[in-house]
Amino acid sequence: MHSSNALPDLSGHRVAVPGGTGAVGEGIVRSYLAAGADVVVPTRTQERAEEFRHVLGDAATDRLHLVVHDYTTFSGAEQLAEEMERRLGGVDDVVAPIGGWWAGKRIWEIDESDWHSAFVGLATAHMAVLRAFLPRLNTRGAYTLIVGESASTPVPGSGLVSMEQAALLMMRQVLGAEVSADTELKEQQRVFALVLGPVRTRLAVSGDPDWVSSDQVGAVAVAASAAPSLSGRVIRLRSQAEVDEALALFHGTQPVGTGAVVAVSTMEPQNGQREDLVKLLSELAPRIRAEPGCLHYSVHRSRGDADGPLLVIQMFASVEAFTRHSSVVAAEIPRISALLAAPPAPPALFEPLFQSSTLTEGIGNGETTLSS
Ligand SMILES: NC(=O)c1ccc[n+]([C@@H]2O[C@H](COP(=O)([O-])OP(=O)(O)OC[C@H]3O[C@@H](n4cnc5c(N)ncnc54)[C@H](OP(=O)(O)O)[C@@H]3O)[C@@H](O)[C@H]2O)c1
Incomplete structure (x- = not known):
């Protein structure tokens, strides 16, 4: 159940969510729509677009811009960013929940086709989107990468996911250093990584009340967009307590003496x-x-x-x-x-x-x- 009551007002914000059709992406798209933002969701196939519109139901308002377009190549991502600027006049924030789970082989059993689909393909998609969108983000815009805890905790049999997600975390770290080294950029971009444990989604229903839901991931991403004074950082979202802490941090609701x-x-x-x-x-x-x-x-x-x-x-x-x-x-x-x-x-x-x-x-x- 999604609650928009606690969401800040992002009316007028233009947000791109590549990977938004996925299990985690759905909650992110719902949250930005509920917060009043214009949300661009590119997807690579017409079939996926139709399925996603059906999944969203009434939440798919006229502020949802579902675009069939391959954003996973350098040129494809560039075209998407240009088109978004042309049609909506700019980009304020990007959230990238691109890619899913992969498992089944130990590292030495991985063949070239696994390597390309679960590592090279996903890393290229993230790189393509980042280089096309980051320089275009408006002042203090948020670029939010979505990664799994497997980025830092090895999961035997799914090494490709761990390796690719770890690369994304390092990408954020390098960007953090590059942005703070560049005075002009410092005024513009904030790069976040939300590190997730297992997530409750339309595809994974769990009875464990401590699992974070995709809507909650969305609520934290929205809160990052709505808190321009807070610089980019890694936020761990592996339990309800960590969601509360993240929201308190963004909303600045921690009274002195009961906060950090x-x-x-x-x-x-x-x-x-x-x-x-x-x-x-x-x-x-x-x-x-x-x-x-x-x-x-x-x-x-x-x-x-x-x-x-x-x-x-x-x-x-x-x-x-x-x-x-x-x-x-x-x-x-x-x-x-x-x-x-x-x-x-x-x-x-x-x-x-x-x-x-x-x-x-x-x-x-x-x-x-x-x-x-
Ligand atoms: N689900 C979880 O419980 C969970 C837990 C921890 C972390 N995460 C992280 O959250 C992110 C999203 O996961 P998810 O579960 O939402 O995945 P998902 O359901 O598979 O969705 C991922 C989306 O990424 C897009 N995509 C672009 N290039 C892709 C490629 N080469 N292979 C696969 N998908 C590609 C697809 O969109 P189009 O086909 O529409 O273009 C797809 O809808 C990942 O980084 C994942 O590691 C998820």
Whole structure:
């Protein structure tokens, strides 16, 4: 059931959703239509167009522009972007839920045809759409990539999906660096990646209430479009709690004192144990970063004092998320303590003085890093 009540008003926004006919795309298209935007959905076949119009039913208003066009090549995507500019006068946002699931072979069993369809074809489609649309986005427009958690968690038998999705995440990271290095572009584009766990869609019905629905993915994408002051970042949407956190971040609804928590601690390695301590902290990093509500985890050494203490900075979306994290890492404390010169002190906790979104931007632009 889709609720448009909580959606911000995007009347007048022109949004392209290549891949919008798919299972996740449907919720995204519905959300933008419900928010009042003009939505361009290209699809490669007439049959798919007709099926999708039928799926949308009454939601397919005259603001839905369903176009039969191959947008998956460089020239095809370019033509689509030009046509959208010509007909609608510009492009404000793009959401790209292009591609689906692939499984069945281990990496060494993959043949050339699998490689081209599940990796090269999808990567080319994303690249084509991005290079055609990103430079055309209007001021502070949002370009939102949709990827699966398999981008960072290996799924045996579906390596092609994992590899292609990981490439998309890196594409976002590179774009983030390129956009912030270019003052002119910084005024224009924000690049997001929504990282999804299993999604409740018209094709996958689940009784698990924690599954995120395609409408909720759409609601978060809409919220990103409607929050131009928030810079691009990776947003994980693998549970209802993470959807709530993402919406709170975009809507700026986190009151000071109940929003993000920054935890800072120092660790003095025992003589001769520095390397092992760094190794252990870096092994823990992916697990901590994957915890619900973790916005940042990094480890630093002192400038000019390679033997000095290590500084650990963590940021969680809420006190509850930080408390959950503390109980998860409690089991690791003995291993960490064994490498320290003195027992670890509880981290010092800080909360945002300004709105939490500003603080998140200040720390590594929403990315998480381990520097030691
Ligand atoms: N479904 C889930 O539970 C789930 C979970 C986590 C992540 N995701 C991610 O969400 C994105 C969309 O997934 P989905 O489940 O919505 O997929 P889907 O139902 O297969 O839809 C994907 C859409 O992408 C378009 N497309 C363009 N080039 C394609 C190609 N070479 N192969 C296949 N499709 C192509 C198709 O649109 P046209 O044919 O109309 O052009 C299709 O409707 C993917 O990145 C996926 O990894 C999905």
